[in-house]
Amino acid sequence: MLRVVNLTKVYTTGFLRRRTVLAVDGINFAVQEGEIISLVGESGSGKTTTAQMILRFLPPTSGKVEFEGKDIWAFKTKKELKSYWRQVHGIFQDPYAAFNPMYKADRILYQVFNLMDSHISISDRRRLVREALEAMKLRPEEVMGRYPHQLSGGQRQRMMIARCYILKPKLIVADEPLSMVDASVRAGILKLFLELRDRYKTAVIFITHDLGLAYYMSQRILVMHRGKVVEEATPEEILSAPQHPYTRRLIEDIPLIVRKWVDI
Template sequence: MSASGALLHVDHVTVSFHIGSFIAGGRLMAVNDVSFSLDADRPEIFAIAGESGSGKTTLARVLLHDLDPTQGKVLFEGRDLATIKSRRDAMEFMRKVQPVFQNPFETFSPLRRVEDYLFETAIQFGRAKNRRDAAPIVDEALRLVGLSLDEVRQRYPHELSGGQIQRVSVARALIPKPHLILADEPVSMVDASLRMAIVNLFKKLRDEQKVSVIYITHDLATAYYISDRIAIMLRGYVVESGPVEKVLDNPLHPYTQLLQESVPRPTASEREQWAKHIELGTMEVKEYGRIGCKYAGRCPHVMDVCKQTDPPDVEVEGRTVKCYLYLDDAR
């Protein structure tokens, strides 16, 4: 896939933060040499999964042009995000890339009616001149998520259920007719009986509205359910990426294997497997500073080389794995 034909092209992006005091500090690589591409012609749901502190939200901030990468670049529809300087360009970018966040009760101010946000978005992004023109646009977006303007009119956030308000925030993101939606943990605050409604909504948007979705989550089960491809992150690195069935049905990286195995299965028949004892790192924070593979401290297959230099990205069995174990298979 060439960079110019891609909807989104993430090219060796690294983000480092300075931590500690001005004199005696260090650098923390929150995102480390991450690359991937989304195709413009074929909408897909791309999952970025990882535990807390794996760098997935930092990566999301880069993709939303909220944070500039320390190294590398991000191209959206062929344009480098670093060249977006003017307000007009920024608005144009925001029109095409829309976010959905984790906690809808934080997204919406409790003192404002939720419809105000929807009307404002419609007017801001030039889809309507005034509220009267905006009403059908807002209603259309709400209908896509299974609500209607009449249901939402005059309501404050606390008057809607968690599932409803999260659907409103997806509807808000749809108003500017974006090409890409970036959803950061959109269902982790939503109750089980309502969660699948939101998850299915993203599938519907991909299939019917041709919108690509970047789905950031720690929940591998929903990631498996909705996404086409997945990237597993660990301490800033993408350790394994590829089609979701390949990566999660048969993980190759030892970390993906541990992660996949640790997801509790909702059946009472696999208890033995899950109860197998695991070692927990006591000082997880230290893994960031580790030289070489970040997983070397916990990996059952660790070799000397893992502790010396970063493992290469190896193409094996239709996915990319950042691990020395598969170096021979690739040749």
């Protein structure tokens, strides 16, 4: 469904843009329908940069991203872009940056209908929003009528996932989607991803620095290190026979509590 080919991003910074950062260094991978893959790596390894290029927010320096056989940077018209963002939707590490601070939660949630067919009735829209909030364990009175800054980090993150729940995209690119939610809500959200996959064949690119979570969630794990994919394998293979020294270090870093929880 999605294919990433030699994807590379070089950032330029500093005086006369002379300083360069090779954030993503020629990575390749593919995601099938209904598949959950994890992108694991330490801070600064290029995960968010990769996510942003897949979501077409950031142009690659070279290489390409193909969705259903088409180069996503060839999409030019509003219609093509809308259709892409309906099918490939992002959940961000920092939801505060993703929401318009001038919009109240209601508007942020109802906005997703702009990406969808216009024939969805008002009552269906209300029902979809209600169900999405319920699935995220958000009480309407807790969020509706509030601006993003009046919500907690975890509530903002759950709002973003609620939007995915309404849209039912083909692929969710989830960049550290659980960084701000507590353990009680975390398990529910993980289950929700699995449920969306089982019910609607939603594929997920799950980005995390936690190999334990990746093990629990995904069919395939890609380990990123300094902009490169250094290892790609099933969770079982990665844990039983890690090939790259960096992967071995990540395994040692899996917190005890996660080990108990996912039973490794």
